[in-house]
Amino acid sequence: ASEVASAPVRSKPRSASEVASPRDGTGVPDYKHKQTAKVSGFYDGNSTWRVRFAPGKVGEWAYEVEATRGESKASVAGKFQCVESKNPGFVRVDGHHHRGFTHDDGTPFYLMGGGAFSPWLSWVTGAHDWESYLAEHERAGMNCVRLFLYQEPHRGRARREVVNTIAEGFTDRYDLAIAQRLDEAMAEAQKRGVKVILTLFDHHPQKFNWERSAFNVLNGGFCTKPADLFTNLRTRDIQFRMVDYVVNRYGAFANLLAWEFWNEVDLVPGADLGNDKPAVKWHRDLAQHLAEADPYGHIRFTSFSSGVIDAEWFAEPWNEVISFHHYAAYGGGNERNVDEKLHQALGDLRELEKPIVVAELGHQKKKNDMSAAKGEFLRVAMWSTVFQGNYFILWDDADFRIMPETRQHVRHLTSFAAAHGLAALHPIVGPSPIAQGEGLRAWQLADEGTGRKHAVYVRSTRAGAAQVTGARLALRVRDPGTYRVRWFDPKTGETVQERERGT
Structure with missing residues (x-):
């Protein structure tokens, strides 16, 4: 027990x-x-x-x-x-290139992650399952997971396995066995070089299980409705004390990347998200509280559901990361236009000069199915996200677990990124004009310093495996000379051609 x-x-x-x-x-x-x-x-x-x-x-x-x-x-x-160690320190928003991340020692952090949700859910069948899952992430080159501190019964899961990770219903009583399990989960992730985003609060209990919530006045709480979570001071005191415990227990882990205040806060029923309204003020208060409670100054942000963009929220000074969720099932497009959908959705947010993380990137149709269309959607979504200068965390490919076929797609991208130093390249915003030919779209990264390295993701917008003919790429370079041009196939992970071209 x-x-x-x-x-x-x-x-x-x-x-x-x-x-x-x-x-x-x-x-x-x-x-x-x-x-x-x-x-x-x-x-x-x-x-x-x-x-x-x-x-x-x-x-x-x-x-x-x-x-x-x-x-x-x-x-x-x-x-x-x-003493000296190889630990690069905590991850920060890059003070020079504000849309990127860096460690305390100055080494860049190039975020490409996979959803985890929780290491305690009932599909995790063995004591070593979390460890093997992290090992799969490591082999695929994925370096980040999100862990929720609160889960409710989900799709028939046993309640004991998905009760709040730390607090018993967000009260002052904490389940120490689960807290100690999270110690182990954090330590195992740190050993494998996987960063962790700890998500403090989630909309699911309020939206789907309010009648059982410990915050509900009918269960001894102080709230008559979910929106009261942002206004009731006695409830806020309980919430912030729980945050204190989490900060004190997990804040010193070197692989703790960030505190995510809420997962999809816009889905809390009745929450008023307008400027200077209760939900915004609650977040500001928690940010100020963390500025005092967290001696390490970890990154802070909150997230919205798929397709919801709120520039005023993302512009808040405490909100250090633009966290955007994107699913094909909710208007996110198909394999032929997901890259353009992402570009349109993010729009003017780039002007805020903050890292943009598509923290839930998924298909959410026909779970466990890796058809050609779904595989192409995920591949195009991942590559175009990166080549637009953003980061991603995959989600819900098969009941929250990233499957081998998807990990293979990720491995091709992470290998390419590491081999060619994408962390040092920055986006040329908008579809690149270098792709000339019907049915082509291209996204480009470039070295702003020397101008001698360019990376271009070129893709066909035609259905299926239709061939594109008569295509030309015209790449303008700053310095004349001879350049090595390497063609890489994202689907197979192989270099298909390499040759030199002069200006």
Whole structure:
């Protein structure tokens, strides 16, 4: 039986003299330069409290641990040595190329992920299933997953396996067995170089199981309707204390990429998403709370459902990533026009100069089916997303699990990206004019520094395997000379032609 125990962990308000803000005046975290930090502990069962801390600087650190219980207080002090390692540090929004990501040590992070949802759902049949799933991600070159901290019964799943990952119905009682399982899941992902986005809240319990929600006043909560989650102060206190526990327990994991406040917040029934309305203010308050509670300054964002674009939300300063969901089943197009659909949907958002992550990219038709059309849709969607300067996380290819056929498509793309340094290239916005010929569309990346490297994704917009004839590519380069031109087939993952061409 799992152990459930009260865990009244809070992050106390901090004055400027105690801890500096994890973000400087430009919004870029200054964590790696911090000389001091204040970190809260977390309860881990019986009489055990733990403190996790990730130093941002090499050298000797002095610490003091203080514990209180009522009027009683105890403390212990000591020192430890932080040594050099291969760990590149936490992921940040790139301070120079604002649509990209970089680690604390300056190395770029090129996000290409696969959906995970949770390592506890009932299709995960064995103790090592999460480990094998991460190994599959690693082999495919996928380097990121999203994990939800809350799930409700879904498609007949057993409730015990999908109860809230941390809190029992978002109350002050936390399931420590599940919390410890998440420790293991985070550690296994870190070992394999897979980053994790932790999603704090989800619309599903409010939309599909409100009658069973612990927040519902009929069940002892304080809300009469789901929209009250953004206005009821007693509920917000519970929510933010749960966030504190999550930050204290998981914030020091080097592979924690970001806090996602809500998954598809627009689907919370009755939520008023207008400018300066309750849902927006709730997010601003949580962002401010995290600025004090999270000593590492992790990336923060929220997400919307497929096809929903809200430029005002994405422009909010706390919303550091534009998280967009895109499915073929919800007006996302087919294999012949998904790239143009993505381009149109994102529109002027590029002007916000933030990373754009298609955090759920999927087909959602005929699950477990990898027909030629579906395979082409996913392939075109992935390649065009990347060549438009964005990032993706696949979703729901077969009941949330990424299948071997899809992983093969991903492997071709990740191998190409690594071999040709796509992380250093930036998009030429809009369909490239270099493709000349009926039924052709092209998307182009270029090296803005030297101008000597270009990557172009060229595709046919015709149905099926129809051949395109009379096609020409006219690529303008800045410097005259001889260039090596390599043709790569995204479907097979093979280089089909390589030759030199002079200007």
